[in-house]
Amino acid sequence: MLQKKKMKENDVGKVAIYAGSFDPITYGHIDIVERALEIFDRVIVAIAHNAEKRALFSVDERLKMLRKIFEHTPRVMVDSFKGLLVDYVAKTNAKVILRGLRATSDFEYEFHMASMNRSLNTHLDTLFMMTNKDYFFVSSRTIKEVASLGGAVEGLVPDLVVRRLKEKFKLPVTKKKQIGWDD
Ligand code: ADP
Numbered sequence: 001m002l003q004k005k006k007m008k009e010n011d012v013g014k015v016a017i018y019a020g021s022f023d024p025i026t027y028g029h030i031d032i033v034e035r036a037l038e039i040f041d042r043v044i045v046a047i048a049h050n051a052e053k054r055a056l057f058s059v060d061e062r063l064k065m066l067r068k069i070f071e072h073t074p075r076v077m078v079d080s081f082k083g084l085l086v087d088y089v090a091k092t093n094a095k096v097i098l099r100g101l102r103a104t105s106d107f108e109y110e111f112h113m114a115s116m117n118r119s120l121n122t123h124l125d126t127l128f129m130m131t132n133k134d135y136f137f138v139s140s141r142t143i144k145e146v147a148s149l150g151g152a153v154e155g156l157v158p159d160l161v162v163r164r165l166k167e168k169f170k171l172p173v174t175k176k177k178q179i180g181w182d183d
Contacts, residue, residue, distance in 0.1 A: 013041025
C-alpha cells in the first residue's frame with residue numbers, strides 16, 4: 001500500500017496548485033511561485049473563471065500572458081478552471097493548494113476559504129506563504145488602478161504585463177517626461 005502510494009507520487013513528484021484571478025499577474029504572485037518551486041516538484045498556476053469578478057483581461061488573455069511568463073520554467077504549468085477549486089484539484093495529482101498572504105486583511109478570507117475547501121475535501125491542505133517584503137503592497141487591483149491613471153507599475157509586474165496594461169488603457173508607451181520650471 002505504502003509502496004504503491006510512493007510510486008504514484010514518484011510519477012510526478014509533489015504538486016501544488018496556485019489558483020487565483022491573476023488579473024493581471026504581479027511579481028508578488030511570481031515570487032510565491034518561485035519560492036514554492038523550492039518545496040514542490042511542480043506548481044500548477046490555475047486561473048479561476050470567476051463570473052462574479054469583472055476582469056480586465058479575459059481568461060484567454062491571462063492564459064497567454066502567464067504561459068509566456070513561465071515559458072522557461074518547465075516545472076510550472078499554466079491552466080484555467082471553472083467551478084469549484086476542490087473539483088479541479090481532484091483531477092490533478094496535487095494535494096496542496098498554495099496561497100499567498102499579504103496582510104492580516106487577507107487572513108480572514110483565506111482562513112474561511114481554506115476551512116471550506118478542507119471540509120469539501122479532507123485530503124486537501126492549504127499552504128500559506130508570506131508575501132515578500134518588496135511586494136506586500138502589490139495587488140492586481142491596485143496595479144490596475146494605478147496603471148489606468150498612467151502611473152508607473154514597472155518593477156511590480158513583468159514588462160509584458162506593463163505593455164498589455166498600456167494597450168488596455170490605450171496609454172502611449174513613452175519615456176518618462178522630465179518636469180522642469182520651463183514646462
Ligand atoms: P484572488 O483573486 O483570490 O484575490 P489573486 O489572483 O489576486 O487572488 O491572487 C492569488 C493568490 O495570490 C491569493 O492567495 C493572494 O493572496 C496571493 N497574492 C496576491 N498578491 C500577492 C502578493 N503581492 N504577495 C503575496 N501573495 C499575493
